[in-house]
Every structure is written in structure tokens, then in C-alpha cells.
Amino acid sequence: MKKRWGIMLTLILLMGIVAACGNQKSSGDNKANDEQSSNKEQNEEKKYTIGVSQIVEHPSLDEAFNGFKEALEDNGFVEGDNITYDVQIAQGDMNNNQSIANNLVSSGVDLIFANSTPSAQGVLNATKDIPIIFTSVTDPVGAELVQSMEEPGGNVTGTTDTHPDAIPNNVKFIKEEFENVKKVGMIYNSGEQNSVAQIEMVEKALEGTGIESVKASVSTSSEVQQAAESLNGRADAIYIIGDNTVVSALESVINVAKDHKLPMFVGELDSVKRGGFAAYGFEYHDIGYEAGEMAAKILKGESEPADIPVQYPQNLKLLINKNSAEDMGIEIKSEWEKIAEFHEE
Incomplete structure (x- = not known):
């Protein structure tokens, strides 16, 4: 009888060891799967939507927008790949201008590119949270877009189209x-x-x-x-x-x-x-490009608009x-x- 109980006890112990090993392996597999899922999420590139508000179409503003897109592409933000542009033109109408600003904000874009003074004023009236990068703005301080050229403050900065000389x-x-x-x-x-x-x-x-x-x-x-x-x-x-x-x-x-x-x-x-x-x-393409470089820093999480000084044309x-x-x-x-x-x- 003692021998039989000894054999049964040994079998029970062996079964417990096997079960423990199985649980340990299952736990390890789950951990590995979790790590793989996490890495996959990290490797999946985020897709961004840039809202574009432009007061009217003419070659200077159009070139500024082309420069903006070129700078973002040079920084790895490629249209149709990881970035989409929602472009809206006000056709010189101030009511349309504000409606466009409100629409871009309500659609939840990641950043707004404001191409002209009225465009920048409109989007700033609509949001204090979404980052705004402007260009083709003559007097950012006088337009009450920024606190100063050196320290913009708030959620907006960009490039001006006025060279002091x-x-x-x-x-x-x-x-x-x-x-x-x-x-x-x-x-x-x-x-x-x-x-x-x-x-x-x-x-x-x-x-x-x-x-x-x-x-x-x-x-x-x-x-x-x-x-x-x-x-x-x-x-x-x-x-x-x-x-x-x-x-x-x-x-x-x-x-x-x-x-x-x-x-x-x-x-x-x-x-x-x-x-x-x-x-x-100067070339409007250049000030648009400089604005695009600012936008790239913000999308990468390297800077906030408040910390980027407003920039004058360089050439x-x-x-x-x-x-x-x-x-x-x-x-x-x-x-x-x-x-x-x-x-x-």
C-alpha cells in the first residue's frame, strides 16, 4: 500500500511540474507577443493631415505653398504617403475665410498652414490649441498674431513677407x-x-x-x-x-x-x-520653405510654435x-x- 501511495504522489508531483512549465511557457509567449505588437505599433508611421487656409490664388501665395510642401517632403513628410493636405481657398471673401478656419478646426487637422494675414487671423480666431504656421504675413505683431517676433507665444509662428530693407x-x-x-x-x-x-x-x-x-x-x-x-x-x-x-x-x-x-x-x-x-x-517659395521647416519640427515633436521665432526673408x-x-x-x-x-x- 505504501508503495502504491508513493507512486501516486510521484505522478502528482510530475503533473504539477509539467503544468507549471506549460504556464511558464504560455506567460513567456504572451510577453513576446505583447512586445511584438508594441514594436509593430511603434514602427507604424503616423499619418498627418495639414489644413491649408489661403485667402486667394495668385502666383506668390501658390509658390509659398509649394515651398512649404517641399520642406515637409525633405523632412520625410510625403504627400499621399504619411501626410494629406486639406486645401481651402477663400477667393478673397472674408466670410469664406472664417468659415474655412472653422471647418479646418472642426475636422481635427494636426496642423494648419495659414497663407496670408487674413488666413492666419481667421484660424487663430478659431483655435488656440492646433499648431498654426503662417507665411505671407507682413506685420505679425500688428496683426496680433504673435506677442513678438522673437517670442511668439501661443500656438502660432511662421515667416513674414516683409524684408526690412x-x-x-x-x-x-x-x-x-x-x-x-x-x-x-x-x-x-x-x-x-x-x-x-x-x-x-x-x-x-x-x-x-x-x-x-x-x-x-x-x-x-x-x-x-x-x-x-x-x-x-x-x-x-x-x-x-x-x-x-x-x-x-x-x-x-x-x-x-x-x-x-x-x-x-x-x-x-x-x-x-x-x-x-x-x-x-525675395522668392515666396523661400519663405514658404522656411515655414515648412518649422512645421516639420512641430510634427516631429522637437518644438512648439511658441518657442520658434518668426523669421524674416533671407535673400x-x-x-x-x-x-x-x-x-x-x-x-x-x-x-x-x-x-x-x-x-x-
């Missing part, structure tokens, strides 16, 4: 190279803070030059041609700043300038390429359109070869 250099070029110009005509949308700030900069730069400004205000692009015609006989030259409403209808001003032989200065290089005579400016140059000079009755001076680059269509 651009407008003073344009005015200096007019003063020194066009002695017959005593009145400069300017067309702008008085409803755009961006444009009002630039007009004030031009008028400040004109102080002491003996040149007066003659202003014509518009509210829509359909009014631009009539405003341009109104400058004939009142101005000796035309200076079109970076006003989104006017630049979207730039060809109508160019035609007036050519018809009446009025030198037409512009606020950025894309407008020179479209037919303006000359500008000290400023004088560009002259030779064909437009001929059409506007302007003789190209040999000394300009030393200070300018030339565009020929």
Missing part, C-alpha cells in the same frame, strides 16, 4: 533713378491689415524724398482695373505692394502701365516675372523685367547691370 530700397531706386517721378500711385485693399501696414511703410520711406503718394482703394479684384485707370494723369509711376486683392488682378494694372507708359514697381519678384518693371524682393535682390521696361518706355541703364538681375520672358 525691401520697401526702403524700392523707394531709393525710384528716387535716384527716376528723377521725373514726383507722384507714385498705389492701389490697395484698405480692409487688409497686411496692406495698410505696407502703405504706411512706403509713405514713411517717401518722407524727405520730394515724392508724394497717390492712393486708390479697392475692396475686390474686380475694382482693380478701374483703380489703375484712375491713376493715369495723377501719378508719374505706379507702385503695387504685396496686396493680395490687387496682386490677384495684377495683369489689369500691368496693361494700364504699358498703355500709358508708367513705370510700374512691385513688391515681390513673382510680380516682376508676371510683367511688373522692377522690385527689390533680397533687385529684379528687372527687360521686356516690361521696353513696353513702359523705360531705358535700361548700363549701371543697373551691376546691381540687378534681369528677367526676360
